Amino acid sequence: MKRALLLAISLVFILAACVENEPKETGWEINQNNQNNQNNQNNQNNQNNNNNTVIVTPSTELDGMFVSGHLGNYLDCPEKGYDPNANVGAGSAPEPPEGEDGAGRLAGDCAEDGCTGILNCEAAQLTIRIENIGDIQADAVEIRSLRLFRFDGEFVAELPVVGVSNAETNELFEGDLPASDGLMLRVDFQGLSNAYELLTSEGDRGWGHGGVLEVEVGAENAPAITIESPELYVLDAVAT
Amino acid sequence: MRRLLTILLTFSVISCGEAPVEPTSTDTVQWMLEHAPDYLESREFRRAELEASLWKPELPYARKRLTAYGLERGGWDLLPEFEVKVTTVGENPTEIELSSDVPQTREEWLALGEQVFWYAPMRRDGYLLWLSERPELWDELGLQADADGNIRGVVRYTDPLGDQRTAITCGACHGDQGIAGAANKNLDLGRARAIFGEENGLDNTLFGTWGPGTVDVTDDGVTDPLAIPNLWNLDTQTHINHSAAIKLDSPAALAIRFETQYIEGQSLLRRPNRVIPWALAMYVYSLKPGTRPDTSLPGHTTFEQKCGSCHQADKAFGGGLIPADSINADPLASNSPLRGTGYYKVPTLLGISNSDRFMNNAKVDSLEDVIDSGHPYGETMSENDKVEILEFLNTL
Numbered sequence: 046m047k048r049a050l051l052l053a054i055s056l057v058f059i060l061a062a063c064v065e066n067e068p069k070e071t072g073w074e075i076n077q078n079n080q081n082n083q084n085n086q087n088n089q090n091n092q093n094n095n096n097n098t099v100i101v102t103p104s105t106e107l108d109g110m111f112v113s114g115h116l117g118n119y120l121d122c123p124e125k126g127y128d129p130n131a132n133v134g135a136g137s138a139p140e141p142p143e144g145e146d147g148a149g150r151l152a153g154d155c156a157e158d159g160c161t162g163i164l165n166c167e168a169a170q171l172t173i174r175i176e177n178i179g180d181i182q183a184d185a186v187e188i189r190s191l192r193l194f195r196f197d198g199e200f201v202a203e204l205p206v207v208g209v210s211n212a213e214t215n216e217l218f219e220g221d222l223p224a225s226d227g228l229m230l231r232v233d234f235q236g237l238s239n240a241y242e243l244l245t246s247e248g249d250r251g252w253g254h255g256g257v258l259e260v261e262v263g264a265e266n267a268p269a270i271t272i273e274s275p276e277l278y279v280l281d282a283v284a285t
Numbered sequence: 286m287r288r289l290l291t292i293l294l295t296f297s298v299i300s301c302g303e304a305p306v307e308p309t310s311t312d313t314v315q316w317m318l319e320h321a322p323d324y325l326e327s328r329e330f331r332r333a334e335l336e337a338s339l340w341k342p343e344l345p346y347a348r349k350r351l352t353a354y355g356l357e358r359g360g361w362d363l364l365p366e367f368e369v370k371v372t373t374v375g376e377n378p379t380e381i382e383l384s385s386d387v388p389q390t391r392e393e394w395l396a397l398g399e400q401v402f403w404y405a406p407m408r409r410d411g412y413l414l415w416l417s418e419r420p421e422l423w424d425e426l427g428l429q430a431d432a433d434g435n436i437r438g439v440v441r442y443t444d445p446l447g448d449q450r451t452a453i454t455c456g457a458c459h460g461d462q463g464i465a466g467a468a469n470k471n472l473d474l475g476r477a478r479a480i481f482g483e484e485n486g487l488d489n490t491l492f493g494t495w496g497p498g499t500v501d502v503t504d505d506g507v508t509d510p511l512a513i514p515n516l517w518n519l520d521t522q523t524h525i526n527h528s529a530a531i532k533l534d535s536p537a538a539l540a541i542r543f544e545t546q547y548i549e550g551q552s553l554l555r556r557p558n559r560v561i562p563w564a565l566a567m568y569v570y571s572l573k574p575g576t577r578p579d580t581s582l583p584g585h586t587t588f589e590q591k592c593g594s595c596h597q598a599d600k601a602f603g604g605g606l607i608p609a610d611s612i613n614a615d616p617l618a619s620n621s622p623l624r625g626t627g628y629y630k631v632p633t634l635l636g637i638s639n640s641d642r643f644m645n646n647a648k649v650d651s652l653e654d655v656i657d658s659g660h661p662y663g664e665t666m667s668e669n670d671k672v673e674i675l676e677f678l679n680t681l
Binding site for chain 2: 110114115165172174182213215231255275278281
């Protein structure tokens, strides 16, 4: 009896331990799943198997995952970073992703040359992987928004996208993603000019936290998806 | 009853996913040779080793890795690889390209590791280019020229975006006089940054306070420069870094530290082929000091009595962790929000006879001052014991 009880307790313990040991939810969720497409695929299967006459419209569906990224470092070049407060009074929205000039442009310059000679001036950037798991090409795939949240969930800013390119070839990404194809994309964006101040909350021992990005990826002919990053940090001034 | 519980617990460990593989061989390099395929091919292996090494998972240093490395989906594993193709910097620039073919023998692995140590760009920095063009400054900043007249541990390469970069390698900090593993205690990168700042209208005066032989490795809003350590007999160590943030549960932990360090050094745009960090870790594990402790000296016995409980002979005269506030040492790094654990590692004393900067901040100038400055037993020691101990320490 006692033995059985112990066994039971131990099992509970084991389960608890396993749950604890389960790798932490490290991922990034795709918040929106395209239910339709699944249905379509099912329909298609039916079609193939049963010689049915269900008519399906071929569709496309994006899947995406976060790979890596950082919030840049604008300590020595704050004017190249993004300051959400500077825009509040003016009431101007952040530059749209395709914006030709404005703040986003500066961060781009910074990535090209201006920054390399300065100590702490690094343009922010992230890498994601996008896959087209549908059956026709996805057109005009683009980054719709980059929303930055504090680690405790508080919204901080929508950050301007500077450019999107193929992470392996560095070629500008034109937006086409053929069916069953995948691509690593590098997104250059403008990080906060004062990330430390805006991302740290009281009682946080200071400097201990970064921010979480929600990357919304859309296409002309596919529902948008949101890729969530893990906590991202300012790029260290010194790393060893 | 107890046995049942033990069995169940054992069972639970096995059933919860892969437990880190314990080194079975006493020869670390041999162990790494045997486990290379695990590291190169098994994500589960790498993930388990990562988790086992980050014993303070709440630290940002750990969180960064736990949320990005060895994931089932996404994360750093997907990054494209970078090629190690560099040019040395100085009078005789030479192009060096490392192969990422998997070495077959111990000798091949170690030879690759040695190349990685001296030539693989660990971290690029804007001011290094500026510095590399001013040889008149090298000497006072502790940068050394090698036999070819090139700066030791500095290389040029083309980054993933096509820009020319200048980067530092392990050898700049841990390769004093061309001896791999020996800390360069004269290297003053803080001062280099300060001078660079002065000339470029940036306020870098804070960097100037680091002092020679130190680097502030954390961006935590606190100036807490840390002594560059020697890399001797790491196979005797249970933890690395002064604040012991990484546990060497198995040698794979060291390879993972290097791999993730290279990824950060590449601004999270590329990862090294895993042959690179594995070879490097193997090589670093093989490093031994040129000195030999003279245990025939009377000071050895005194040392064993007074100091041996912490500086253990079988751990290269280093040892476990002690709470930082239990020792008279600069507490800053143990409190760092990024890497501080509240503990300090008892450092190995191998190689200290070649040093003139001690403790985690490298601010104590002589072994005598270490003993006199409130170190355990130092103040209550007889003058004779002290002389004997110093004599012994000078053989380490």
